[in-house]
Amino acid sequence: MDVLIESTQDFEKDLKSLSDPERNIAIQKINDCAALFPEHQSNGYRKLRRICLPSGLSGYESSVFTLRVSQKLRVILAVDEDPIFDQFIFTLFRVVKRDEIEQVYRGIAESLYQEIRHHDRELATIS
Template sequence: MDILIESTRQFEKDMSNLTDKERLYVVNKINDYVNSFSEHKKVLYQKLRRIPLNIPNLDKYDSSLYTMRIGKDLRIIITIDEDPIFEQIIFTLFRVVKFKDLRKAYLGIAESLYQDLKRENKELLSVS
């Protein structure tokens, strides 16, 4: 399978606010993770965490939004989408934040990602 890594503008902005040493560390950790994903997928998924979401109607779906620990104080907010039809795995890097800012950033991204799902469910309820 092909592996694609995509990053958001906010991730790039977050990276630019890190020290050179932190940036290098983040890039190396991402590369290590991505390069070993195919062989050690189960173990690597166990290293990822999800923050419980309080988004109505998401319970029918699995969120692909995770946090990845990068050292003591940094976390990456990431999605991993495995697409068997196009034979690719897509890693999308949303944010790199300090641990203290993680929950707020994670919930902001989740709200943004799942707003269409919430709107779609409201429309289905009003049509019924």
């Protein structure tokens, strides 16, 4: 399986705000983790910490995680497996300080939850 890494504008903005050494470490940690997935995905998942999405997700399981970059920095990302295209997709949402993670994550979770609810309503309308 291949790995596709996508990033949001917020992630890119966060990355640009880091010092060069912090930015290099963040990129290296992301690449190291992603490199584990094609052959040893269980080792890749061990580097991640799952974040729970709000309840009531109509059977969806959270694919949102944090990756520890350093003592004070974390990356909030999603990892999804796409068997049709035989790839893992990493979506990089934010790079945040450890003490800001809950507040930032709450905003990401609300956005994702709204997208899921909207998608479910569209499917219900079609059926």
